[in-house]
Structures are given as C-alpha cells and as structure tokens.
Amino acid sequence: MTVAIERLTDLQPERLAPLIAESEQHGLRLVRRLADEWASGANRFDRPGEALFLARTGERVVGVCGLNVDPYAAQPSVGRLRHLYVLSAHRRLGIGEQLVTRIIETARGRFERLRLSTSNPEAARLYERLGFRPRADGAHCTHSMDMTRERTAT
Numbered sequence: 001m002t003v004a005i006e007r008l009t010d011l012q013p014e015r016l017a018p019l020i021a022e023s024e025q026h027g028l029r030l031v032r033r034l035a036d037e038w039a040s041g042a043n044r045f046d047r048p049g050e051a052l053f054l055a056r057t058g059e060r061v062v063g064v065c066g067l068n069v070d071p072y073a074a075q076p077s078v079g080r081l082r083h084l085y086v087l088s089a090h091r092r093l094g095i096g097e098q099l100v101t102r103i104i105e106t107a108r109g110r111f112e113r114l115r116l117s118t119s120n121p122e123a124a125r126l127y128e129r130l131g132f133r134p135r136a137d138g139a140h141c142t143h144s145m146d147m148t149r150e151r152t153a154t
Contacts, residue, residue, distance in 0.1 A: 001057055001093065002016065002057065003055050003056065003057055003083065003093070003094075004055070004056045004057075004063070004142070005053055005054070005055055005098050005099060005102050006053065006054045006055075006056060007051055007052070007053055007102075007106075008045075008052045008053070008054055009046075011035075011038050011052065013035035013036075013038055013039050014059065015054070015061050016031055016034065016035045016064065018060075018061065018087065019031045019061060019062075019064060019085050019087060020032050020035060021064070022088060023085055025104075026075070028085070029084060030082075030083050031064065031083060031085050031109045033083070034064065034066065034082075034083040037042065043066075043068065045066050045067065045068060045071065047068070047069055048069075048110070049067070049069065049079060049106075049110035049111055050066075050067055050068050050069060051066065051067045051077075051102075051103070051106045052064070052065075052066045052067075053065050053066070053099055053102050053103070055086065055090075055095045055098065055099055057090070062087045062090040062095060063084075063086035063087065063090065063095045063096065063099055063101055064083060064085055064088060064099070065081065065082070065083060065084040065085075065096075065099035065100065065102075065113075066081075066082045066083045066103075067079055067080070067081060067103045067106055067107060068082055070115050072139070072140040072141065073113075073115065075112075076091040077111055077112040077113070077146075078111060078112065078113045078114075078115060079107045079110070079113070079114045079115070080114070080115050080116060081103050081114055081115070081127075082116070084096060084099060084100065084123065086099070086111060094127055096123075096126055097126065097129075097130065098128065100127065100130050101130065102143035104130065104131070104145070107147060108147060110132055111147055112134070112146070112147050113144055113145065113146055113147055114144065114145040114147060115135075115140075115141045115143070115144045115145075116132065116141070116142065116143050116144075117140055117141055117142045117143075118142055118143065119142075124142065124143065125144055127143050128143070130147045131145050132144060
C-alpha cells in the first residue's frame with residue numbers, strides 16, 4: 001500500500017469525516033476538535049513553524065497529525081505535536097511513524113523542544129521509539145523531545 005503524506009495549507013473539514021466518525025466511536029474527540037477549530041479559524045496551523053499533515057492512500061484520508069506552537073508553554077520556541085490519529089484498519093503499517101517523523105523534521109530549526117500529551121500506551125510507545133522521553137513533571141505534557149540534542153544526535 002502506498003501512503004502519501006501531504007502538508008495542508010487549506011483543509012476541507014469533511015475530508016476528515018471518516019477519522020472523526022471512527023475516533024468518536026472510540027470516545028475520542030481530538031479529530032472533531034481539529035476540524036471544528038479549523039472551521040472556526042481558532043487553529044489553522046498557520047503560525048511560524050506550524051503545520052498540518054494528512055496521510056492518504058489514493059484519495060482516502062487515513063491519518064492526520066499537526067504541529068503547533070505549544071499553547072501551554074511560556075516560550076514560543078516550544079512546539080506541540082497534536083491530533084495524531086490513524087484509522088484502525090491502517091495501524092501498524094508505519095503511517096503514524098511517518099506522520100510523527102514529518103512533524104519532527106518540520107520542527108527542526110524552528111523549535112527547541114517538542115511536547116505532547118497522550119493517555120494511549122500504544123501511542124506512547126510509538127513516540128518513545130521516535131525519541132520522545134516520558135515526563136511526569138508538568139501539566140499538559142506526558143512526553144517531550146529536546147530538539148537541540150536530537151538535532152546533534154543525527
């Protein structure tokens with residue numbers, strides 16, 4: 001299966017309908033919140049360093065992930081990985097890894113640190129495999145990556 005990772009500058013929220021429906025069946029509102037915030041203009045992933053990516057197989061959207069300036073951090077040099085979701089039927093195929101890797105690549109040179117919050121143990125393992133470290137010392141953050149250290153390690 002060929003997966004294309006596409007950076008969006010314009011989103012038709014209806015493209016996320018399959019992801020919204022499935023995530024809500026699992027009690028998750030993160031994709032709905034992404035679509036609602038885009039539609040309202042509250043978050044268009046358009047500030048310096050920000051980005052939104054979709055994963056597609058053909059024209060079918062199978063995953064999404066975004067990068068924002070972290071609204072919970074005091075410094076604009078801290079980015080936040082947000083709204084990672086991959087359709088259940090497309091998990092364990094490397095799509096989440098591709099999306100997170102694109103976020104990390106996009107954050108290099110713009111952010112000194114990346115942060116995220118997850119309560120999903122499977123997602124936590126993915127993030128840790130890609131270089132995020134667990135944190136228990138701050139609200140709104142379960143994992144972080146020091147981009148200055150990460151940058152010199154590669």
